[in-house]
Amino acid sequence: xxxxxxxxxxxxxxxxxxxxxxxxxxxxxxxxxxxxxxxxxxxxxxxxxxxxxxxxxxxxxxxxxxxxxxxxxxxxxxxxxxxxxxxxxxxxxxxxxxxxxxxxxxxxxxxxxxxxxxxxxxxxxxxxxxxxxxxxxxxxxxxxxxxxxxxxxxxxxxxxxxxxxxxxxxxxxxxxxxxxxxxxxxxxxx
DNA sequence: TTCGCGATGGCCT
DNA sequence: GGCCATCGCGAAA
Numbered sequence: 001x002x003x004x005x006x007x008x009x010x011x012x013x014x015x016x017x018x019x020x021x022x023x024x025x026x027x028x029x030x031x032x033x034x035x036x037x038x039x040x041x042x043x044x045x046x047x048x049x050x051x052x053x054x055x056x057x058x059x060x061x062x063x064x065x066x067x068x069x070x071x072x073x074x075x076x077x078x079x080x081x082x083x084x085x086x087x088x089x090x091x092x093x094x095x096x097x098x099x100x101x102x103x104x105x106x107x108x109x110x111x112x113x114x115x116x117x118x119x120x121x122x123x124x125x126x127x128x129x130x131x132x133x134x135x136x137x138x139x140x141x142x143x144x145x146x147x148x149x150x151x152x153x154x155x156x157x158x159x160x161x162x163x164x165x166x167x168x169x170x171x172x173x174x175x176x177x178x179x180x181x182x183x184x185x186x187x188x189x190x
Numbered sequence: 191t192t193c194g195c196g197a198t199g200g201c202c203t
Numbered sequence: 204g205g206c207c208a209t210c211g212c213g214a215a216a
Contacts, residue, residue, distance in 0.1 A: 043208070052208070062201065080198030082209050099208060126209045170208050 003153035004146040010070035014089040014096040015182065018044040021087070022163060022186050023154035026103055028132045029147070034109055035116060035132060038154075041102030041123065041185040043168045045086070048095060052174035055095030065140050066095035073149070075129070075139040082126030083135050087143065087151075101125050101169070102185065158186050 005024065010017055019042075026037045045053040054076070055063045065074045066088055074086040074097050086097035105120040122128040129135065134149070143150050165181040172178055 045208075054208080057202075060202075076208090077198095077200065078207060079209050080200070080207095084208060086208085101208085124209070130210095168208070173206090174208095 002146060004144060005071075005151045005153060007069070007071040007144050010087060010089050010143075011091060012089070014044045014046040014098060017087070017089045018042040018098045018182070019163060019184050020157075021098060021100075021151070022184055023156070023158040025106065025152040025154065026100065026132075026149075027152060028134070028149050030133050036106040036108075037103035037122065037132070038106050039100060039102070039151075040104050040121070041100075041183070043099040043101055043184070044096070044182040045099060046090070046096040046182075050174075050180075051177040052168060052171035052180075053095065053097075059095070063095060066097050067093055068140075069142075071142060071144045073138055073141040073143060075134060075136055075141075077136065078126065083129040084125040085129055085134050085138075099125055100128065101183070103128055162186055162188050 021039050021042050024039050026039055028035045048055050050056060055066050059067055065072060068088060069092055070088050070090060072088045074088055075083055078084055085100045088097050090096040102123040105116055105118055107118055108116045116131055122131055138149055141149055164185050164187045166183045168183045
């Protein structure tokens with residue numbers, strides 16, 4: 001029984017979606033392999049007023065997907081060599097997305113001879129895309145279809161005390177918006 | 191442990 | 204032409 005997240009989940013406030021994605025399972029099916037990974041770190045990018053958001057300069061061919069239906073991916077290339085995976089949120093015509101910055105591999109099959117093994121932490125948006133074979137071909141992908149790339153509900157949501165908020169990474173140019181605590185990660189106090 | 195830098199290409203001015 | 208939601212390496216401290 002799969003619990004693929006429905007479009008309704010994504011069509012909410014981006015900060016809520018970013019928090020609620022922690023602990024969810026990101027699943028990638030590619031060339032006969034399937035990886036399940038728990039989302040451990042996210043960042044919210046919300047609206048044209050958010051100077052760190054790519055949509056702060058308005059709608060272009062690159063950013064139009066953020067103005068589209070929630071629950072789709074926004075995958076873009078950065079620094080000429082890495083891709084970043086984002087999930088489009090909010091209502092249609094309001095540009096916003098959640099960047100997936102970190103995951104932990106839960107299972108990998110077939111298990112033997114894999115370069116990715118259970119327990120691996122993929123920290124960093126570029127690294128994560130590289131290992132899970134996520135590139136521009138997966139831009140504008142509908143995550144509610146439950147194929148190739150999708151997200152499922154967690155078996156157990158992380159406790160509130162285990163969620164830490166902080167400043168977003170790599171956006172020092174964003175003036176006052178750099179101070180927003182729009183980065184969320186699971187940090188077990190144990 | 192922190193800092194500086196190069197690789198590399200598409201997007202926006 | 205400049206900048207960038209990155210990463211890993213090597214040097215400095």
